[in-house]
Amino acid sequence: MDKDLVLELPTDIQSIEGAVEFVMSRCSGCAEQGRKLKLNFRVGLTEALSNAMLYGNVHDPSQSVTLEVTIESGRLKATVRDQGAGFDPASIPDPTRPENVNRPSGRGLFLMRQLLDEVWHNDRGNEVTLVLRLDSGSALEGGAQA
């Protein structure tokens, strides 16, 4: 599959906001997607990049995070891959259970799953793919129209 947009990011949490804004700015027609894109995709992508840098690469500045974004068949798809050992997504407890609500962390994956149409990990657990279904008419600049 051709990648419409590929970014190699340093493990630096200060780079996340700019990377997310860049992706949003490259998506022509996405403004019409309204809340789905402005909130759901933005939150999901931010959480995926945060997890990759904080927990995947464990803040290691010598490691990088790869972000690939495509729009095809009416689906905006973002894949985030870190260079860490990976993790088992099933091991993350439900942050909304009463015993976990007071915990300061553990909400990123939950939010991705709640806000995106599809979320899946590779077997190693160092790559997450997020999918948001779009209304017609959206495309990445220079890429194929959905």
Add this chain to the structure above:
Amino acid sequence: MSFQVSKSSEVTLIEVEGQLIVGNRQELKQGVLEQLEGGDMKFVIDFSNTDYIDSSGLGVLVSLSKKIREKGGELRLSNLNEDLRMLFELTKLDTLFRITDNKEGALEGF
């Protein structure tokens, strides 16, 4: 993100400007903890000018709330927009905080 601290009677009001996210959450945490260490017990954080809080930002609010409660105080939140309210409801954090529509509501009876 920036924030302004002011005091009204016994309540410390923190007005946040901009997104509260992984890259800046520690600044807010440090600012509130300094006030807590200085003896302040009642806090309102106002998000009139915030359109987005990520899970790290939510985590900082949870952490601050816990530390403030341990000292016998309380942290209230005000002026969350519709999207932010939805995030608090999804994560059930609306059960952890008293959330009001405006600053005045948060200050009332504090």
